[in-house]
Amino acid sequence: MQHSSLLLQLSPSSGEPIYRQLIEQIKRMIASGQLNAGDYLPSVRQLAVELEVNPMTISKAYGFLESHGDVSRIRGKGMMIAELAHEENVAARLQKLSPLAEILVQQCQQLGLNKQQTLEWLTHKLEKELK
Amino acid sequence: MQHSSLLLQLSPSSGEPIYRQLIEQIKRMIASGQLNAGDYLPSVRQLAVELEVNPMTISKAYGFLESHGDVSRIRGKGMMIAELAHEENVAARLQKLSPLAEILVQQCQQLGLNKQQTLEWLTHKLEKELK
DNA sequence: ATTGGTGTATTATTTATATAATACACCAAT
């Protein structure tokens, strides 16, 4: 049994389906090396309790991750980060922020914000939360 | 008939429902003063063709905007930005980026990115698109 | 009064998501 409490965290307001949020979040943690080949994901039932979500929703996410080669199903043990899964360099990880950046740009345009205003504000936001 | 081509733009990948994307985008353009009291929104049918979306999906968004007082339905003419609708100052508009910023922070944490790397990258992204 | 433009209601169908309650197949540990 893993103690989990990964920094998995659902955003109910985002509109993005839960199972899809989980998939993307776990992929990011593999890319960053916070999850390494051989590590185990929290069990379906454990994560379902923790996130207050139906077990089958977790299983659905795990199923997708398995079918895409990110994790391997180890009978009796759980879902293990696949041996092929690899950490990615910073540039590749930044690239994964692109979809969000596109939305950010669009919202700034619609809000009539210029880059100086936006960057100042983002700087404050990020400094509070990131190291 | 308005020529429209507002900078309304749908993100199919975002998972957010279309009608809700429209609501939020139009609200942002009101807040920025790109849409002013008395302006007309593009007609339901026109926008439906332009965005390749069902007319009733547009109507659903317009209905929400009307019931929240953002636009007024003018029979025979279309949906007019309400007289009460007002432009907001920069701070208030920046505040509207908060939900996105929270998701950005979360993704950065999961990707193991620090604030310097992220800000450098965001700066480049924003400089290409924003004035 | 007719024409052509508004937005809207209706009904039906489809798809996706999430939940619920069971039950099952599998393996590790003992």
Add this chain to the structure above:
DNA sequence: ATTGGTGTATTATATAAATAATACACCAAT
């Protein structure tokens, strides 16, 4: 072999979202 932990399949229900095809009520312009 039993126990208890994996993930999964099944069936049913509920909700939300989007599409489709019509039809309607309303008003402006002529």
